Amino acid sequence: MRWDELMDRAGGVCEFCGASEGLKAVDVTDQDQALLCSVCRGGGEAEAAHWRCLEGAAWSAEPGVQIAVWRKLGEIDAAWAVETRANMMMEPDVLARAEGQAEVVHLDAHGMPLAHGDTVVLVKDLVVKGAGFTAKRGTAVRGISLVLDNAAHIEGKVEGQRIVILTEFVKRK
Structure with missing residues (x-):
């Protein structure tokens, strides 16, 4: 400045x-x-x-x-x-x-940045532990939330359940 x-x-x-x-x-x-x-x-x-x-x-x-x-x-x-x-x-x-920390940047499976509220699509079938179902490939997850201290995790609702999803298994829509 x-x-x-x-x-x-x-x-x-x-x-x-x-x-x-x-x-x-x-x-x-x-x-x-x-x-x-x-x-x-x-x-x-x-x-x-x-x-x-x-x-x-x-x-x-x-x-x-x-x-x-x-x-x-x-x-x-x-x-x-x-x-x-x-x-x-x-x-x-x-x-x-x-605090001297680098800003956490969330990237999808193709390296595209993710933002709070984005819609993502699963690129792989994911077994949801503890919920008893498998989230199928191609499922859209709307209105994601970013886990602020972990660039590899996002949160979203799949089949009415709020789950943590690894960013390597989603692509931004």
Whole structure:
């Protein structure tokens, strides 16, 4: 992001504490930046009370700021910081970037990306353990859900049963 765009987004102030002096762009991840003052960047000693500004900054709509706040709160050993971090509302992909995890991408048997709500077709007969039936090849599974922490699994309804299906056995319709 260019300097002038970052300044416009932040309103010309530190995105943590609101200070207007000593601002610099900080690369939070390879795709996220935040505009921070020298104190919030760690360039000087800050009183413990200074970091209470993170309670307000945690509500930023900007992913880069959310990630920076989440990480800084993890460094602070205080009950208010732990509580603020636990109550932050972040999209799953933003939280994954904050934790340094790669985004989980679900791919069908042909390498096509799958999304929540897609319709897929089974490419193989699947014995459904515990349900007593076999899901036949060619069966359409509508409105799938992605298992967020496992790229090899999706969920969907087959014959009225909610089941977990391996992505290698489906193709996107």
